[in-house]
Amino acid sequence: MRIKLSHSKIRILLGVLLLFIFLKSAKGQQIDSLQNDIQSYFDRALQYQNKNEITLALEALDKAAELAQQKEDIKAWIDSYHKMALLYLKVDNEKSSVFFSDRAKGMLEEVAYPYGDAMQKYLEAIRLFNEGKNYLAIFSLEEARQLNNDRNFFNNILLTEGNIYLKLEKFEDASKNFNSLVINTDLKEKDYLATRAHLGLAKLHYTTENFEQSAIDGEKALKLAVANGFQNEMLEANHQLSQTYERLRKYDQALGSTRNLMLIQDSIFTVEKAKIDAKTADKIQIENMGDEIKRQDERIEDLSESANRSEITAILTSAFLTIISLLAVSLYRNNQIKLKTNDLLQTKNNELQAARDAAVSAMEAKTNFLSTVSHELRTPLYAVTGLTHLLLEENPNDSQKEHLKALKFSGDYLLNFINDILQINKIDAKKLEPLNIEFNLKKVLKEVIDSLQQSAKANKTKIILEYDEEIPGHLMSDPLKLSQVFMNLVGNALKFTKNGEVKVIARLLKKEEEDVTLYFEVADNGIGISKEQQENIFEGFEQGSVQINREYGGTGLGLTIVKSLLGLFDSKIRLESELGEGSSFFFELKLKSKDSVIDDIPFEITERDYNFKGLHLMIVEDNKINQVITKKMLTKKEITSDIASNGTEAIELAKNNEYDAILMDIHMPGISGEEATIEIRKFDKTTPIIALTAISLDDSLESFYAAGCNDVVTKPFKPEVFYQKIGENIFDKKVTNTA
DSSP: OOHHHHHHHHHHHHHHHHEEEEEHHHHHHHHHHHHHHHHHHHHHHHHHHEEEEEHHHHHHHHOOOHHHHOOOOOOHHHHHHHHHHHHHTTTTOOOOHHHHHHHHHHHHTTTTOOOHHHHHHHHHHHHHHTTTTTHHHHHHHHHOOOOOOOHHHOOOOOOHHHHHHHTTOOOOHHHHHHHHTTOHHHHHHHHHHHHHHHHHHHHHHHHHHHHHHHHHHHHHHHHHHHHHHHHHHHHHHHHHHHHHHHHTHHHHHHHHHHHHHHHHHHHSSSSHHHHHHHHHHHHHHHHHHHHHHHHHHHHHHHHTGGGGGHHHHHHHHHHHHHHHHHHHHHHHOOOOHHHHHHHHHHHHEEEEEEHHHHHHHHHHHHHHHHHOOOHHHHHHHHHHHHHHHHHHHOOOOHHHHHHHHHHHHHHHHHHHHHHHHHHHHHHHHOOOOOOOOEEOHHHHHHHHHHTTTTHHHTTOOOEEEEOOOOOOOOOOHHHHHHHHHHHHHHHHHHTSSSSSSSEEEEEEEEEEEEEEEEEEEEEEEOOOOHHHHHHHHTTTOOOOOOHHHHOOOOOOHHHHHHHHEEEEEETTOOOEETTTEEEEEEEEEEEEOOSSSSOOOOOOOOOOOOOOTEEEEEEEEHHHHHHHHHHHHHHHHTOEEEEEESSHHHHHHHHSSSSOOOOEEEESSSOHHHHHHHHHHOSSSSEEEEEOOOOOOOOOOOHHHHHTOOOESSSSOOOHHHHHHHHHIIIIHHHHHHH
């Protein structure tokens, strides 16, 4: 049966449809607006808090909590309560801080939110510190650090940790933390963190009776505090300077600091302001308590509706108890049998526990052994690869050139092997965690493909990128580890494919607000993998067969690394392959997108040729052979250099000379490269410092940057990478500073 609609009815239906679309769009815009407002209130509260404007900070956070509740954004709601708890701790209101912290804790039981869990641990650490339980506080801070790697959160942990170390008189550790914050690049609290760091250093030097340095840091803290309106920090700085100048017998300056202290106290701590702050704090807490009571009343009302069912429940309960009493004797007998069984199980559990402990100890021993061996091999390998490079550039005859190329190939192979072992070792030891930074996926994939084009040409194979342009241009994840995944997958495909093609596929599966699900695939038409070999292909040192290993080479660790790295992202690698037909490796990843960021920088980055002539560098290296090799590599580019054999010499040379850059070895006897960098940064904050290190299992790139290094090059390195890093950190930095 056909239904006829008049023109008027059609117009009405179209009107309703358009209204529905408009309302849905308006709702989406309203939610986005609320989210932006929440963040703006958080940012405003942080500014007010650092300026000791407690009333304004509390009002901003209360507004943020109200908007989060309105939007039903439980994570933002948790964040607002955590920030209130921190603010109440700042004004020594422990009771109110615990109230908001407990409310956030209750909400965290309903949602998976690592940042919220980290903040809970951070609040716990501050309370433990306030109670004098310093070691427990450090333990809680470490737990918080493991749960989240947000830059601002990490810097605040460093600051709190530094204050705890100062209290424990661990001055070296405290100094390291404070110095790393003096030159911090925090996007939210750069000046505030630097001010607190200078105050920490001023107190540290005062305690260790280095009064001159204490005065320097105190004045720097005061200057930053005055420039930014940090009232509490102005107070602390003047108080510290007053004490310090008195110990230096500079009584006029001590008197000036005391007068400033009294003036600031009078302006900040007025009775009227204290009343307003207290009134606002009490009002906000009472309102929140009222909301909580209201929610509990609603819950009780819901429960009361089931009261009529209680009589039936009582009758059923009576019958049930009768049955239970009849079964009691039987259960008692069964319980006696269970007790005997439990004793036997306990014995077996103890045996299993002992066996597990032995296995864990063996695994730790293996991990430490492999880490030590792989690290120690890098130093002689640096000599092998470096000397080979130098000899190849000295116009050897044809027969020598063949031998040198073979030596270079062997050195590169051994280096890749060592890197693979160290990578697996770090993952097994749980010392590798994914970052969460902004990146462009298409740029990452193109860079991987470009770096492997030489291998593709050697096998007469094409690499094809099929990229879904619907994928957001700005994603949040760990681009370095994703590059390693694709380097291994594409490199593996090229190794087993000749006169063919390798496809790299990236597709958008789903996008809901900022949550993005992507599909990746690396497919080839190479030799393929049999069904039997597929079962073990992701295990370490597996390549299918001995014949394949001999013909194609390699360690068989590439796919193991891929599997382990994807495990860090809660993803699994899958495989489809037919012998003689080719192979396809595919997986899915869940990421966050940053749609609001405008991509105004093209991602095609061209390599630059730098003119190094006339540069003067310092080489900090304790190994004599490495000194000679590095100096010769610099001389090839007409770069002059001085050599420091240890950290102490490096500090003295940096004080008495000007260098265009410093090449800093990290592992040295006596003062390490990190410690030397921290000392140099006290009087020289501009000279680029590039860490040259054979990274071991316990090394952290984060700690190198925190110490003041501008970049890191791992030894042994490729010469082109070495020169590129020098050029980037000297010339590109100058261009940036000029601009």
